[in-house]
Amino acid sequence: AQKVTQAQTEISVVEKEDVTLDCVYETRDTTYYLFWYKQPPSGELVFLIRRNSFDEQNEISGRYSWNFQKSTSSFNFTITASQVVDSAVYFCALRPGYSTLTFGKGTMLLVSP
């Protein structure tokens, strides 16, 4: 069985602070894919990134960066110099092998001005 744990239910930061959202996953498959989605207050789910289990290179996209560590089964997401517009619920998700997506419970990020 697969599982995604986002232990941080809610995080509050002040604008310009850096913030890291944690994601820990469980799967027995050797081939799997990890995702992050953003759900802003407007409600839609926005795809941010997808990584496969064979690529542990960290990725940076503007103020966003992702740290994938198979040794700790983690796929953490860091926002550098946070902005109010980053306020949203962020979901980590796992798709093992040929299975379907399993989502974590989400982390609500509140960035105050």
Next chain:
Amino acid sequence: DAGVIQSPRHEVTEMGQEVTLRCKPISGHNSLFWYRQTMMRGLELLIYFNNNVPIDDSGMPEDRFSAKMPNASFSTLKIQPSEPRDSAVYFCASSLTQYETQYFGPGTRLLVL
């Protein structure tokens, strides 16, 4: 490019009424997914289709729920009769294949009184 389109965006109905949610996937995508989001259970996969054929409906809560995909550009999720516990946000997502990244629609917020 048009994303996944869902209608209606909001639906308020009374217990016992039939509710039909609609989804138009991204053109060229061969897989379509229906999810339900609630505070208690998070994001749950209800059913998904490949090439208009239902593949896995194990997430459908009960016989009151049914889904169809008569063609590649249209799917419906029907609840008959609706109950207050069906109140949730229902998302439709599509992907090139069932193993590719899923792109979500804006969701339908359903309230059953």
